[in-house]
Amino acid sequence: MLTDESPTPTESGAAAPAVRFDQVVKRYGDNTVLDHLDLEVGRGERVTLIGPSGSGKTTILRLLMTLERVTEGVVHVDGEPFSHMPGRGGRLVPADERHLRARRRRIGMVFQHFNLFPNMKVLDNVTEAPVHVLGMDRDEAAERARGLLELVGLADKQDAHPTRLSGGQQQRVAIARALAMRPDILLLDEVTSALDPELVAGVLDVLRDIAHGTDITLLCVTHEMGFARDVSDRVLMFDGGRVVESGPPERIFGSPEHGRTREFLGAVL
Amino acid sequence: MWSWETAREGLPLILHGFGITLLATVFGSLLAVVLGLGIAVLRRTPSRWVTLPLRAAVEFVRSTPVMIQLFAVWVLVPGLDPLVIGIAVLGVHYATYTSEVYRAGIDAVPKGQWEAAVALSLPPVRTWFAVVLPQALRKIVPALGNYVISMFKETPFLSVITVNEMVHEANRFGSDHFAYLEAFTLAALVFLVASCPTSILMRKLEKRLAH
Ligand SMILES: Nc1ncnc2c1ncn2[C@@H]1O[C@H](COP(=O)(O)OP(=O)(O)OP(=O)(O)O)[C@@H](O)[C@H]1O
């Protein structure tokens, strides 16, 4: 039933995928975290990454956010090279800061530990990037920020300092802050795992609303299997730097084919 | 023998010297605070062509006595007002220390703050001035303040390059009137009186920034 409602962007044919990893390798010293990974995420698709600790889920999001650089291979966004750019003679060379800066604003990220700016009020956290990156007029940015804070249920906290908020509230501000840049692609890295259990539901509700109310492309890493089932079109199971299994949530959670997936789900469910 | 008469006579001269001392401290500190920040930021650039020479220069300035630096510049750059030389040398010397303070403060800003700035595509100027430095500064103001006070207490070195700061003037008055006791007692008192409000001010500033 869920799959019927969900967009199936791969069917739209000509449109390039939102994200494409082409034979991506990521090594830290001798530790190969991603091993010639191929991965595609369609426009508007919601993909959840699951897998044991250390399997490279965060690394994938960090590569996309340009917080890390690939060791080999190329990351494409909207059909253009992102981690690389055309160099002399048309060969792809690692992207410079300018290339990244021009493209990275299509992507937003919400972190496990919120990373709000503690020296700014809640509203300023949300308006900072629209004003200073998009060049939006201050009043307009504030107006939109108030709208986003309302969306995440924090309209009354706009003048608060982030440190005065609960973890769940901070994370909802962080979501509003990321959305304020109107990213095409939103990366969520275990956004509820630093929260007290009673605060998790509030954050997940906000994310469900966003997933159902927008056509944003979502890549999320989560241990909340119920949430993954609700929002994802596709679940990817990672292990040892590779995708071991992928498919719609019903199938992955209902009848996993791979032994590693069964083992992993057995441990977390 | 202590003479109130002589003390009263010497006071204006010593106070004038104190004005020069203050001038040197204020401008020397400004230079140290601004230049130190510049050094700290430049030292974080990825280019070794910038960081290595900078590190060498900082190491060099820090490992030679400020007195010798004063003399050297005074001799090598003739014709410049000694007070200007004094401010420049003190400022640069202390910038090598304040740059370390800034560096520690900047390093103490969590990595997640930089990452959030990248995730929001903030330009470097905003990342530094709106995110990192405001968080770094509140932790380092006390340490910066201590260097300002140290510099204040080192201004008597300026007398070796003929700057008529307070100790220089006290010395002159002392020898002219055979009244070293009065002259240096007054100078010491002025230092004492001046450092009390400074310390109180510093503590207030610290408290305000702590919240
Ligand atoms: N900066 C780094 N330097 C060295 N090794 C790193 C670095 N970042 C990650 N790694 C290593 O890369 C591997 C994958 O890490 P990653 O954080 O992507 O895993 P994960 O799947 O997100 O795990 P978890 O579920 O614990 O968050 C781990 O072995 C980790 O130790």
Ligand SMILES: [Mg+2]
């Ligand atoms: Mg992780």
